[in-house]
Each structure stands twice: as C-alpha cells, then as structure tokens.
Amino acid sequence: MDETQRHETTVPSAARIYDYLLGGKDNYAVDRDAADRLLAVVPDQRILARANRAFVIRAMRVLAEQGARQVLDVGTGIPTSPSIHEVFHAVDRSARIVYVDSDPLVKVHNDALLATTDQVTSIEGDVRRPDEILDHVRSRGLLDLSEPVVVVLAAVLHLVPDAQDPAGIVARYRDAMAPGGHLVLSQFAAHSDPAAMARLHAIADGTPVQTYFRPREQILTFFDGFELLAPGLVDVERWRPGMDAPATRLKITGGVAQKSRTPGSAGSGRSATRRQ
Ligand SMILES: C[S@@+](CC[C@H](N)C(=O)[O-])C[C@H]1O[C@@H](n2cnc3c(N)ncnc32)[C@H](O)[C@@H]1O
Numbered sequence: 001m002d003e004t005q006r007h008e009t010t011v012p013s014a015a016r017i018y019d020y021l022l023g024g025k026d027n028y029a030v031d032r033d034a035a036d037r038l039l040a041v042v043p044d045q046r047i048l049a050r051a052n053r054a055f056v057i058r059a060m061r062v063l064a065e066q067g068a069r070q071v072l073d074v075g076t077g078i079p080t081s082p083s084i085h086e087v088f089h090a091v092d093r094s095a096r097i098v099y100v101d102s103d104p105l106v107k108v109h110n111d112a113l114l115a116t117t118d119q120v121t122s123i124e125g126d127v128r129r130p131d132e133i134l135d136h137v138r139s140r141g142l143l144d145l146s147e148p149v150v151v152v153l154a155a156v157l158h159l160v161p162d163a164q165d166p167a168g169i170v171a172r173y174r175d176a177m178a179p180g181g182h183l184v185l186s187q188f189a190a191h192s193d194p195a196a197m198a199r200l201h202a203i204a205d206g207t208p209v210q211t212y213f214r215p216r217e218q219i220l221t222f223f224d225g226f227e228l229l230a231p232g233l234v235d236v237e238r239w240r241p242g243m244d245a246p247a248t249r250l251k252i253t254g255g256v257a258q259k260s261r262t263p264g265s266a267g268s269g270r271s272a273t274r275r276q
Helices: 003-010 014-021 029-041 044-065 084-091 104-113 130-139 166-176 194-204 216-221
Strands: 070-074 096-101 120-124 150-154 182-188 226-228 252-259
Touching: 003 029, 014 029, 014 044, 014 104, 029 044, 029 194, 044 084, 044 150, 044 182, 044 252, 070 084, 070 130, 084 096, 096 104, 104 120, 130 166, 150 166, 166 182
Parallel strands: 070 096, 070 150, 096 120, 150 182
Antiparallel strands: 182 252, 226 252
16 A cells, blocks of 8 residues: 555545545545544534535536536535536536546546546646636636636635635636636535534544634625625525425535626625526
8 A cells, every 4th residue: 555545544535524425435434434423413414515515516507507518616526426517418518527626536536437528627726726727727728718617616615714815716716717607606604503613613623624614794705706696695405496405503505606797897796686
C-alpha cells in the first residue's frame, strides 16, 4: 500500500462520508465510522444529504428544460445516480458538464464510473481558486464561457471559512459567466437548531471537516449580481418540491438564480425580482 492509499483508508473524507450518507458504496470503514458517529449525535444528516442532493437534481431538471446546456459543478462529490450529466443528457446529448472536486479520489471515481466523453469531464480543483478552475476550463475548451453556463456550488461553501471570503469567491465565478448563466448554491444555515449545530461542531472539532453555518442575509450576498428564481432562497426541501420531506433540525438552504441578460441591470440576490 502506498502513502496515498494509506491516507485514503485511514483519514475520513468529506466526499466519501457524503457518499455513505447518500447510500453509496464508494467509501471505507474510516468514512463509515465517522459518518456513524455523526449520525449518532445528529441523526438528521442522512435526510439532509438526500434533501440537498434532491434539490440539486430538481434544479438541474428545471434548467435543462429551460435550455441550459453547460454546467460547471464545483465540489461535485462522488458520482451518484441520477447525476447532473444524466439529467442533462436525457434532454440533450450535446450538453457539456465539467465536474470539479479538490479530493483527488473524486476524479478517480469519476474517471472509473463515468463514460468520459467530450461532453463530460472530471478535473481536480479547489473552489477557493476560481481563476485556476476557470483558466483550466477555458484553456482546454471544456466549456464555452462566452455562452451561458450553470455554476453549481452545492453544499461546498459551508466548508469555506469567512476569512477566505466565500462571497468574493462566488463573485469570481459570476464575473466569468456570460449573461443568462445560472448559479445553483446551497449551504448549511444558521437558523438550524442551536443544540444540533453545537453537537455537529463538537464532533467536528479537531478534524479537517469544519462546517460554517451562515445566516440567511449572508447567504443572500452570495447571489449578488443574480436574480433569484422562485421560490427564492429556501430550505432545500422546499425548493419546488415533488413531495413532502421530513422536517430536520439542521437546515441547508439553497437557491437558483440567473445572471441578468441586460448588462448593468443584474440585481442583488437580496432585492432581486423572482423569476419563474
Ligand atoms: C457534501 S459534498 C457535496 C456534493 C455535491 N455538490 C452535492 O451537493 O450533492 C462536498 C464536496 O465538496 C468537496 N470539497 C470540499 N472542499 C472543497 C474545495 N475546497 N474545493 C473543491 N471541492 C471541495 C468534497 O470533497 C465533497 O466532495
């Protein structure tokens, strides 16, 4: 076993814990132990992971049906089905999807599991380094950034501390997007139950996976320069739900927003008109 493999099997990874919570098989005992410890004190985590994933997939269906054909999914996670490219390719086989994750194992899984074509690419990248990701996408011609792109930042920004300027990070993606592109974003919210947040923080203490719960007003600033689609920024299970979802004590909020097609008229996420 080389050092990388030893690290894989001895240190839990956020991507593999999430995979386990979603019912996937691409995880090790160390990840399952970490997730089970988490579930013992915060049993909502599995419901929340599924609600967040279901929100992403519903948002993808809406945008694919509205004509979106390019996606940049940063912090993508280990592939699950239905995946973003499956949703888009059910509508149009020519849609192009780029999956990005900082965990090298995610690319390994993607390369192994995805039928990697010109239409679907998986790369390694750090959400906090938008310029590197965008340069990579541009220079390899993975997406045409002069045309609208859907940027997905789902359940990843709550891993980035305020000191690293998450709003500034989102703004870098926004500024590289053509008008008409969309932002799909979700993150843990500070209106979660205080005791449940405290339990999550206690269990994460001293581990590399820290979660930053943010107030709604701060999350809305991530949508500056976009117009939120109805129903706005809501708990993910309430975003155009297909069925009733159980209430959870921890909350992840999410929204889908469009960069204005009219130069200079993009509204702030806080005051934006909601579009259908
Ligand atoms: C909770 S999963 C979310 C997966 C997917 N976006 C979803 O919402 O279903 C978080 C993912 O973000 C990745 N991640 C964590 N920090 C990251 C960073 N700085 N840059 C890129 N990806 C990161 C993890 O490896 C993991 O795969």
